[in-house]
Amino acid sequence: MIEPTTELELSEAVRDAVGPLSIRGGNTRGMAPAAGDPLSVARVSGISLYEPGALTIVAGAGTPLSEIEDALKQEGQMLPFEPMDHRPMLGTDGTPTIGGVVAANVSGPRRLRAGGCRDSLIGVRFVDGRGVALKNGGRVMKNVTGYDLVKLLSGSYGTLGVLSEVSFKLLPKHDATGVVSLHGLSLSDGVAAMAAALGSPYEVSGAAMTPGVDDGAGSVVRLRLEGFENSVAYRGAQLQGVLKKFGAADMAMGGEEDWRAVRDVDAFADKTCIWKIAIKASDVPQMLETGIWPNFGCDALLDWGGGLIWVGCDEAQLAAISDDPIEGAARLHAALQSYMQVVGGHATLVKGPVALKSRVPVFQPEATPLVGLATGLRAQFDPRGILNPGIMG
Amino acid sequence: MEMPKPDPRVLGLKSKLVARLRDVLPHDAVIDDEIQTRVYECDALTAYKCPPLCAVLPASTEEVSAVLKICHQEGVPVVPRGSGTSLAGGALPTADSVILGVARLNGVIETDYDNRFIKVQTGRTNLSVTGAVESDGFFYAPDPSSQLACAIAGNIAMNSGGAHCLKYGVTTNNLLGVKMVMMDGTIVDIGGAHMDAGGYDWLGLICGSEGQLGVVTEATLRILPKPEGARPVLIGYKSAEIAGACVSDIIKAGVLPVAIEYMDRKVLEVVERHAKAGYPDCEALLIVEVEGSPSEIDEQLGLIKQIAAKHDPVELREAKDAAEAGRIWLGRKSAFGAMGQINDYMCLDGTIPVSSLPHVLRRIGELSKEFGLEVGNVFHAGDGNMHPLILFDANKPGDLEICEEMGAEILKLCVEVGGCLTGEHGVGIEKRDLMNVQFAPEDLEVQMRVKDVFDPAWLLNPAKVFPLASSESRRVQVEAAA
Numbered sequence: 001m002i003e004p005t006t007e008l009e010l011s012e013a014v015r016d017a018v019g020p021l022s023i024r025g026g027n028t029r030g031m032a033p034a035a036g037d038p039l040s041v042a043r044v045s046g047i048s049l050y051e052p053g054a055l056t057i058v059a060g061a062g063t064p065l066s067e068i069e070d071a072l073k074q075e076g077q078m079l080p081f082e083p084m085d086h087r088p089m090l091g092t093d094g095t096p097t098i099g100g101v102v103a104a105n106v107s108g109p110r111r112l113r114a115g116g117c118r119d120s121l122i123g124v125r126f127v128d129g130r131g132v133a134l135k136n137g138g139r140v141m142k143n144v145t146g147y148d149l150v151k152l153l154s155g156s157y158g159t160l161g162v163l164s165e166v167s168f169k170l171l172p173k174h175d176a177t178g179v180v181s182l183h184g185l186s187l188s189d190g191v192a193a194m195a196a197a198l199g200s201p202y203e204v205s206g207a208a209m210t211p212g213v214d215d216g217a218g219s220v221v222r223l224r225l226e227g228f229e230n231s232v233a234y235r236g237a238q239l240q241g242v243l244k245k246f247g248a249a250d251m252a253m254g255g256e257e258d259w260r261a262v263r264d265v266d267a268f269a270d271k272t273c274i275w276k277i278a279i280k281a282s283d284v285p286q287m288l289e290t291g292i293w294p295n296f297g298c299d300a301l302l303d304w305g306g307g308l309i310w311v312g313c314d315e316a317q318l319a320a321i322s323d324d325p326i327e328g329a330a331r332l333h334a335a336l337q338s339y340m341q342v343v344g345g346h347a348t349l350v351k352g353p354v355a356l357k358s359r360v361p362v363f364q365p366e367a368t369p370l371v372g373l374a375t376g377l378r379a380q381f382d383p384r385g386i387l388n389p390g391i392m393g
Numbered sequence: 394m395e396m397p398k399p400d401p402r403v404l405g406l407k408s409k410l411v412a413r414l415r416d417v418l419p420h421d422a423v424i425d426d427e428i429q430t431r432v433y434e435c436d437a438l439t440a441y442k443c444p445p446l447c448a449v450l451p452a453s454t455e456e457v458s459a460v461l462k463i464c465h466q467e468g469v470p471v472v473p474r475g476s477g478t479s480l481a482g483g484a485l486p487t488a489d490s491v492i493l494g495v496a497r498l499n500g501v502i503e504t505d506y507d508n509r510f511i512k513v514q515t516g517r518t519n520l521s522v523t524g525a526v527e528s529d530g531f532f533y534a535p536d537p538s539s540q541l542a543c544a545i546a547g548n549i550a551m552n553s554g555g556a557h558c559l560k561y562g563v564t565t566n567n568l569l570g571v572k573m574v575m576m577d578g579t580i581v582d583i584g585g586a587h588m589d590a591g592g593y594d595w596l597g598l599i600c601g602s603e604g605q606l607g608v609v610t611e612a613t614l615r616i617l618p619k620p621e622g623a624r625p626v627l628i629g630y631k632s633a634e635i636a637g638a639c640v641s642d643i644i645k646a647g648v649l650p651v652a653i654e655y656m657d658r659k660v661l662e663v664v665e666r667h668a669k670a671g672y673p674d675c676e677a678l679l680i681v682e683v684e685g686s687p688s689e690i691d692e693q694l695g696l697i698k699q700i701a702a703k704h705d706p707v708e709l710r711e712a713k714d715a716a717e718a719g720r721i722w723l724g725r726k727s728a729f730g731a732m733g734q735i736n737d738y739m740c741l742d743g744t745i746p747v748s749s750l751p752h753v754l755r756r757i758g759e760l761s762k763e764f765g766l767e768v769g770n771v772f773h774a775g776d777g778n779m780h781p782l783i784l785f786d787a788n789k790p791g792d793l794e795i796c797e798e799m800g801a802e803i804l805k806l807c808v809e810v811g812g813c814l815t816g817e818h819g820v821g822i823e824k825r826d827l828m829n830v831q832f833a834p835e836d837l838e839v840q841m842r843v844k845d846v847f848d849p850a851w852l853l854n855p856a857k858v859f860p861l862a863s864s865e866s867r868r869v870q871v872e873a874a875a
Contacts, residue, residue: 053641054747054777076647105589116589118597119566132835140744142563142778142816144552144601145824145831146858147840151565151597155590172647195507201530201618231689238686280586282507307508307588346591364591369581374593376846381839392592 005043007125007133007164013039014162015131020389023158025062025097029086029104030351031157033390041099044164047071049139055170056139058123061099061163068098072170080171081117082108084263089274090351099163105155108263109206109224112198112304114171118154123167126153126160129382134161141169152377158388160381174226178236179255181223182246185209186216188285193246194305195281197223200242202235207305208262211288224259267301271312273329273352275336279345281306291339296321296332311336311347326355333360340364363392394441394482394797394822397856397868399489403469407446410467410491414449417459422497424448433474433492437539438482438823440793445472445486452497454572454580454610461608462578464491470852471576473604475547476518478539480740481821483551483603487856495546498610501525510569510586512613515546519553522614531616534561537817538729549609552601554817559775560651560684561617563817565600570613573599573606576848586613598843603819604854606847620684623651625721626694629675629707633657636677637750639704640774643681644747646700648693653775654680654725657754660732660769660782661724667731670724673708679774680725728771729782736784738769739796743807744816747777756806757781764799766792778816779807805830820858828860837863 002021004010014021022036032038045062052075059068065083072078083106085096100106102124107116114120123137136149153161182193187209194207206224223239225232236251243249261267268274279287284306292298297317301310313321313329321328329352336347346364349357366374374392378385411425424430425447435442446469451457464471474484474494486492498514504526505511511533513522519540522533536555537543543553549571554563561567570584583595590596599606630636640653656664656678665672672678679701683693694711701709712718732738745753754770761768761783772780781803785796804814804824808831814824828837841859844851844867851867 051746051748053645055644056746075645105594107589111588115562115566118594119562128839132839134836134839135832136836136840138811138813140746140812140816141776142554142558142744142773143813144554144563144817144819145813145815146820146828146837147843148552148565148597148601149840149843151594151600152843154597155594160593172644172649175647192507195509199506199509199531199618201621228689228692230692231685234686234688278587278589278591280508282505304588344585345587348591366592367581369575369579370583370592370595373595373846377593377843380842380846 001038001040003040003043007044007127010041010044010162010164011127011131011133014127014129017386020386023162023388025100026094028090028092028094028096029100029106030090030092031100031104031391033388034354035390039162041162041164042097052077055141056167057170058139058165058167059098060165061097063098065096065098065101076173077170078173079168080110080114080120082110082263083117084108088264088266088269098166102154102163102166103156103158109208109259109303112207112307113203113205118151120168121150121154121166122169124150124153124163125165127162127164129384129387133164137167139167157391159378159392160387162387176227176229176232176253177256178225178232178251178253179222179258180225180236180239180243181250182221182243183219184212184216185219185221185246187211187289189216189246190219190221191281191284191306193221193243194223196242197239198305200239202239203227206259206262209302209306210267211300211302222258222262262303265301265310268310268312271314271351272318272325273313273356274350275311275333275347276350277309277311277336277340277345277347278307279309279340279343283343284309287339287343292335296335298332326353326359329356330360337361337364395861396443396487396822397861399487403446403489406467406469410463410469411447413463414447414460417463418449418451418456422450422452433486433494436477436479436482436484438480438485438821441482441485441822443486443488445490445492446488448492448494450494450497454574457493457574457608457610458578458580460493461574461576464852465577465850468850468852470855472854473546473550473608475516475544475550476542478543479547479551479819479821481815481819481823483547483819483821483857485822493608495544495610502611505586506531508586509616510613511616512611513545515549515609515612516544519543519545519548526616527619530619532619533614533616534567535564545612546609549600549612550602550604551817551819554778556652556654556773558773559653560649565597567615568596568600568612569615571596571599571609572611574608574610576607576850576853584613603821603858605844605858606853621686622690623682623684624690624694624712625680625682625718626697626712627708627710627721628679628681628701629673630677630704631675631707633677633754634751635704636679639679639701640750641747642700643697644775646696648683648696650681650697650775651684652680652682653773655770655772655774656725656728657770659767660728660771663735663769664724664728664731667734668724668727670720672724675707680721725771732769732782737787738782738784739800741781741800741803742778742816742818743804743812743814744776744778745807745810745812747774749810749812750774750777753779753806753810757803760799760802764795766796766799777812801827822857825858826860834863841867
């Protein structure tokens with residue numbers, strides 16, 4: 001394992017590399033390819049600047065996420081995008097780093113209100129495939145000086161550069177959390193209820209649904225409100241009014257742990273294969289009820305008001321699709337990606353056996369011109385093709 | 394400001410080019426008359442002017458594609474133009490370029506309240522995007538000062554901001570999808586009504602690329618439900634330092650105002666004469682606005698007033714009704730116009746860490762004395778996006794040059810304290826040659842390599858963003874090859 005402790009050492013390590021590198025921080029998100037010399041950024045670590053009055057933090061890419069969250073908590077602030085912890089879902093251990101959050105553009109339920117990781121990220125330092133240390137963006141929250149490579153690097157899974165430092169804009173952390181919930185709704189009513197809530201002025205900061213069986217039995221829709229306590233209570237009551245046509249909604253204060261479970265997709269911890277799907281929310285009922293469920297037994301969880309679907313299969317569900325579970329999973333994978341091709345959006349295989357990952361395109365295939373641009377960018381940023389080769393097409 | 398010498402080969406192509414463009418566009422969509430092309434000789438950076446070879450006004454994505462294909466084949470530079478409100482010269486032509494204006498692409502394609510987006514053609518003005526949805530209780534959040542005139546195409550090119558970024562973000566945070574035409578005429582769809590990119594974040598890269606990577610013809614934009622209400626409070630202080638400390642304390646206290654605006658004495662005096670907003674006599678004025686229901690507003694403003702009072706304000710005034718709120722905003726909204734009435738001015742938009750506000754304002758005051766030009770400061774204090782207005786006399790020989798020199802010093806100062814050259818206006822030609830102050834050569838090189846991928850012949854808006862000396866080998870190589 002190559003373990004540089006500074007950006008300079010990191011750039012030397014990349015410059016001197018003679019073959020492919022497998023780049024990781026805490027290696028908790030299943031990103032690092034199996035092949036290649038392991039290169040860990042975990043020791044390029046530490047918060048170098050935190051100005052609560054400017055809502056800004058700058059840290060080494062290897063800084064543990066928990067270290068950052070603890071520092072912010074002390075000042076009553078937070079990362080707006082609520083990054084998920086992949087460990088429960090993927091069964092990984094290790095320490096999630098802030099660089100890993102950025103490399104995979106990891107967000108959580110608050111993404112629908114506060115934007116994703118890429119929206120809060122305001123600066124990066126990284127080492128390209130030549131071993132050259134580069135910077136883009138900075139530490140101020142409004143910056144249009146030159147091209148925005150900050151967003152390009154976010155979600156590029158280490159294929160364009162190895163992150164050494166990241167900067168974020170922050171938000172004050174709310175005093176109180178409240179949840180308005182509806183039970184027993186059908187999938188289409190649940191999606192419609194979330195749309196009604198998100199279309200109201202009451203600043204819903206989380207909208208998730210666990211679909212039920214047989215037209216909604218056992219389903220739960222959860223809508224989160226955050227802010228000053230009085231304001232949360234007021235908006236909860238208003239929201240109950242907005243949702244009246246969907247039935248009586250419950251309102252309760254608290255519920256942070258439920259949202260952590262939504263964020264980390266706890267309910268799918270026992271699934272063998274998991275897909276993450278970004279879709280227009282109103283397309284969800286038809287996709288699942290007409291396109292997927294009649295042909296594939298699988299479970300689904302909705303977040304981001306339906307804009308995000310987690311689809312999961314356990315061993316038994318895969319066995320029901322085909323005698324060969326890899327074949328069954330590959331068929332479901334193909335069905336999800338072709339559906340997204342038609343309606344718009346994308347399906348990514350997040351968890352699955354190596355045999356499946358090496359057989360199917362993990363990421364949603366892109367249109368031909370974009371494939372050309374992606375190939376061109378990789379050749380420019382990493383001419384030797386040594387940065388996490390084999391992932392992202 | 395230096396511009397590349399026009400290519401005689403391209404100048405000689407004019408009649409052939411115009412004929413080819415007329416083959417694919419209606420007659421009136423190709424403007425080649427030397428008087429009419431002067432309409433396109435500059436944008437809002439009026440100090441620099443140059444009529445283009447010709448201008449085209451396509452009315453569909455297919456027409457844009459046909460135009461670009463021809464220009465690509467002929468090796469002719471293209472300068473995309475929204476409404477021409479760029480303060481940075483983003484739409485300034487060269488004599489050997491074709492202006493591609495998107496003004497005729499101004500329709501609404503789709504509105505969807507369940508999924509909270511609107512899909513528009515990009516020649517549509519910013520304000521009319523909100524106009525299309527506000528009767529149904531929604532709005533489009535980015536609100537640059539020029540929103541009455543500026544086009545979404547330009548907003549995307551420059552990643553425009555506005556007064557309400559602190560809460561709602563800038564263009565890139567509100568852009569879900571685009572249809573874009575590449576320089577060779579290829580049409581690509583990126584993103585859509587869903588959130589987040591599947592592969593690389595193409596949207597993030599395109600937004601703010603100043604029309605150098607492609608021409609965006611359609612945009613899917615996030616719309617938001619209008620808040621229940623909003624109310625401002627006005628706070629006057631004896632010094633910039635105190636006002637800066639107050640801003641920092643408000644942010645630290647956990648309130649997130651939708652806007653924190655700042656005006657200094659110079660601006661206040663002019664605005665008071667012009668708009669009679671009834672502002673107090675003070676060195677630094679803050680307008681802080683919060684949103685929500687009446688009781689939510691009371692709670693937030695209560696906290697803000699408490700913090701403000703600790704800093705011993707000259708005046709602390711809360712709007713009691715809509716009329717008073719209007720008066721508080723009146724002066725701020727008319728500030729640029731009022732300053733323009735008394736003088737020519739150059740408006741900069743460097744951004745700094747909020748903690749450096751007092752230091753930077755003090756240095757700007759010193760520079761003002763050194764250069765002998767007055768400066769007014771009016772800006773978005775919550776996000777550190779400065780707007781120093783340097784007053785000069787355009788009719789006095791040499792004054793513009795002194796003003797530009799002083800502007801450069803202010804922007805260098807912004808970078809020195811950890812900020813950047815431009816927070817929302819873009820680089821264009823105005824800050825092009827200062828890019829070396831903020832970026833090392835290799836940081837600029839990697840950005841130019843991105844352009845190499847999208848536009849290998851460097852035909853799209855080629856003389857912008859990068860210092861001419863840095864981009865020369867790429868542009869000149871093209872001329873030689875063509």
